[in-house]
Amino acid sequence: MRGIRKKLFITYLIITGIIFLLFYLSQVVFIGKIYTYYKINQLKNYSLEIANALSKNDDKTANELIEESNSKVIAVTDTGILIFGTRGNGQGYGIGLPKTFLNTDEKLSVVEFTHPSIGVESLAVIRSFSYNKQNAKLVLTIPLSTIDDTAMIFKSEFFLMLLICIIVIIIMSIIMSKRLTKPIDDLKYAAQNIASGNLDVKLDVKTNDELEDLAMSMNSMAENLSKAEKFKRDLIANITHDLKTPLGLIKGYCEMLLDFYGDDKEKRNRYLNAALNEVDRMSKMIDDVLSLSKLQSGLVKLKISSFNLKNLVDDVVLSFEPLLQGKNINIVTENLDVIVNGDAELIRRVIMNLLSNSIKSINKGGLITISSILENNHVKVIVSDTGKGIEKEKLQNVFEKFYKVDNKGTGLGLAIVKEILDLHGSEYYIESEIDKGTSFYFTLDKVAI
Structure with a gap:
C-alpha cells in the first residue's frame, strides 16, 4: 500500500482518531459533569411540573410525575408544615436534607448534601412555590451514586465500543482507500498504454464524479488519437500511392525524351504536356491534403x-x-x-x-x-x-x-x-x-x- 492509497488510509485513521478523542473527552473525561448537568435540568423540569400540580391540588398528576422522576420528593411550607413526602417524617423530612437549605429566598436552587445518619451523598433541587396561599418549598433529591454509576457504565461501554470501532474503521479504511484509488490506478495504466502507443484503451469508470469525467476524456482522447493515427496511415498510404503513379509517368516521359524523342518536337511537346498535367495533379492533391488537414485541425476561423x-x-x-x-x-x-x-x-x-x-x-x-x-x-x-x-x-x-x-x-x-x-x-x-x-x-x- 503506497501513494494515494496510503495517504487516504492514514487520513481515515487521523479523522477517526480525532472523532474518538472527542468521544473520549465527552464520554469519559467529562461524562460525570455532563450527566450531572443533564440530571439537574431534568429535576428542574420535574420540580416545575410537580409544583404546578400541587398548587392545583392535583395529587394524581403529582404522584405520576414523582414516579417518572425516580427521585425522593418532599413539599414543606415555610412554617415547617409537611405538605407532601415520599419517605416518612424522619430526619430532614425523611431525606436527610439540612433544614438550613430550606431557609432561602431563591426561586430555584441546587445543592449537594450528605445524609447525617447514613452518610449518603445526594443532590437536591429546591423550588419555591405557592401552596394554598402559603409559601412553600418543593425538594427533589437523588443519590450522587446513581450519577457516578451511570458515568461508570458509559466509560466501560465506551472502551468496548472503541475496540470494536477501531477494528471496523481499519477494515473500512482499507476497503474505501482501495475502492477510491482503483479508478486512479485504471487511469494511470490507461495513460501508460496510450503513451506506449496502445490506443485501443477503453476505461469503464462509474464513480459519478470528476474521475469519471476524466476517464471519459481519456477515452475520447484515445479515440481521437486512434483516428489521427489511422488518418496518418491512410494519408501516407494514399499519398504514396497517388504520388507514385504520376511520378512514374513523369519519369517515363522524361526518359523517353532523353533517349528517343529529343529531336521530335511534336512528341516532345506531347510528353512534356503530359508530364506537366501529372505535376498539376500532384500539386492539386497536395493542396487538397493541406486544406483538409488545416480544416480538421481547428485552425481555420x-x-x-x-x-x-x-x-x-x-x-x-x-x-x-x-x-x-x-x-x-x-x-x-x-x-x-x-x-x-x-x-x-x-x-x-x-x-x-x-x-x-x-x-x-x-x-x-x-x-x-x-x-x-x-x-x-x-x-x-x-x-x-x-x-x-x-x-x-x-x-x-x-x-x-x-x-x-x-x-x-x-x-x-x-x-x-x-x-x-x-x-x-x-x-x-x-x-x-x-x-x-x-x-x-x-x-x-x-x-x-
Whole structure:
C-alpha cells in the first residue's frame, strides 16, 4: 500500500482518531459533569411540573410525575408544615436534607448534601412555590451514586465500543482507500498504454464524479488519437500511392525524351504536356491534403460576411468555362440572386468542388443546374448534374477521405466540402441515381432584409 492509497488510509485513521478523542473527552473525561448537568435540568423540569400540580391540588398528576422522576420528593411550607413526602417524617423530612437549605429566598436552587445518619451523598433541587396561599418549598433529591454509576457504565461501554470501532474503521479504511484509488490506478495504466502507443484503451469508470469525467476524456482522447493515427496511415498510404503513379509517368516521359524523342518536337511537346498535367495533379492533391488537414485541425476561423450568392456562383462558373466547352456541358443557374451569410472564400471552395465533381461525372454532353430554394431563415443550395450517378451503397462513403467513386481525382473534394459545411453549421445531403445524375444539397443562413 503506497501513494494515494496510503495517504487516504492514514487520513481515515487521523479523522477517526480525532472523532474518538472527542468521544473520549465527552464520554469519559467529562461524562460525570455532563450527566450531572443533564440530571439537574431534568429535576428542574420535574420540580416545575410537580409544583404546578400541587398548587392545583392535583395529587394524581403529582404522584405520576414523582414516579417518572425516580427521585425522593418532599413539599414543606415555610412554617415547617409537611405538605407532601415520599419517605416518612424522619430526619430532614425523611431525606436527610439540612433544614438550613430550606431557609432561602431563591426561586430555584441546587445543592449537594450528605445524609447525617447514613452518610449518603445526594443532590437536591429546591423550588419555591405557592401552596394554598402559603409559601412553600418543593425538594427533589437523588443519590450522587446513581450519577457516578451511570458515568461508570458509559466509560466501560465506551472502551468496548472503541475496540470494536477501531477494528471496523481499519477494515473500512482499507476497503474505501482501495475502492477510491482503483479508478486512479485504471487511469494511470490507461495513460501508460496510450503513451506506449496502445490506443485501443477503453476505461469503464462509474464513480459519478470528476474521475469519471476524466476517464471519459481519456477515452475520447484515445479515440481521437486512434483516428489521427489511422488518418496518418491512410494519408501516407494514399499519398504514396497517388504520388507514385504520376511520378512514374513523369519519369517515363522524361526518359523517353532523353533517349528517343529529343529531336521530335511534336512528341516532345506531347510528353512534356503530359508530364506537366501529372505535376498539376500532384500539386492539386497536395493542396487538397493541406486544406483538409488545416480544416480538421481547428485552425481555420470563419470570416463571416454577407455576399450575393449569384455573383459568387457566376465567378466560379466562369473559371470552369474552358473545361465546360471542351466537354460540351451547359450550366443553368436559377434563383441565386439572394444575400447569404458565410465565409465567401470557403463557400466558393464548396461550389468549385461540387462543380468539379459534376463535370467529372459527365463524359461528354450534359447539363449542370445550380439553384436555390428559400426555407424559413435558410437558403438551400442545389447542385445537380445529368452525369452517370453513384450507386446507393456507395453514397454513404462519399464524404470519407480518399474515397473515390471512379478512381478519378484525389478523393478529398467532398471531404473538404463536409468540413467547410460543418464549420458553417450547414445541413447537407446527397441524392443520386445511376445513369440519371446526382444532386447535392446544402444550406446557408439567409440575410434578413
